[in-house]
Amino acid sequence: MKQGLGTQLRHLIELLDGAVEQSYLDAGLAYRPRYTPVMRTLLAHEPLTIGEIAVRAGITQPAATQTVALMIKEGLLVASAGKLDGRRKMVTLSDAGRAMLPRLKACWKATAAAAASLDAQLPYPLSEALSDAIDALKEESFGERIRKAGAAQAPK
Template sequence: MKQGLGTQLRHLIELLDGAVQQAYTDAGLDYRPRYTPVMRALAQQRSATIGQLAELAGITQPAVTQTVALMKKEGLLLVEASGADGRQRVVRLSSQGEALLPRLQECWQATKRAADSLDADLDFPLSECLAQAIAVLEQRSFGDRIRAAHSKTKPTL
């Protein structure tokens, strides 16, 4: 039986994230792969709001909010109130987060080389396929596609 797209994507993520998590463990790091987009953004831009991090990292604001909360709990980030009413939060790396960066960057470089190796072994590079899929879905969401497909299957009276 052919697996559906969602099942294939979940399995792919399991294969990739599991290996990346193991690489961090092998490097002696207590670090989650989900932290990487936030860490990379803050490594380039020393401080940012949650909204700015979402844009820089290319992930949703709720995902950034959850990730920042976990990272703050683990001592990797500092979060301070900002703005006229204090509701905006500015995030920056803690000294512990800063100290972790050089070792993380080594892992990121190895992960990039592994990703390039994977792309080279495929008929069509996965990174290009994913970028194209994201761009197409940003033009017309998967939800819109489901609704359109559903309306085509409704019986007409």
């Protein structure tokens, strides 16, 4: 029996994230793959608010809020009151977060090489397929596609 799209995607994420997380452990890093979009965004643009992190990292606001909270708890980030508006929390890398960057960048480089190897083995690169799927869903959401399919299958 062929697995459904959601099941396949969850399994793919388990395979990818599990290997990436193991590479961090092997490098002696207490670091989760979900931290990478936040870390890369702050490396390029710090300090930022959580909302700015979400937009620049291409993740949802709730995901950014949860991830930043975990990273602060683990000592990788710090949040402080904004200079112009003390109600806005500005997020930056902590000293501990900066200290892990050389090993972290080495892991990112190895991960990118592994992804390129996987793309080269496939008849259609996974990275392109994912990008194309995201673009198609921006044009018409999966929810809208479900509603249309349901309407087409409704008894007449």
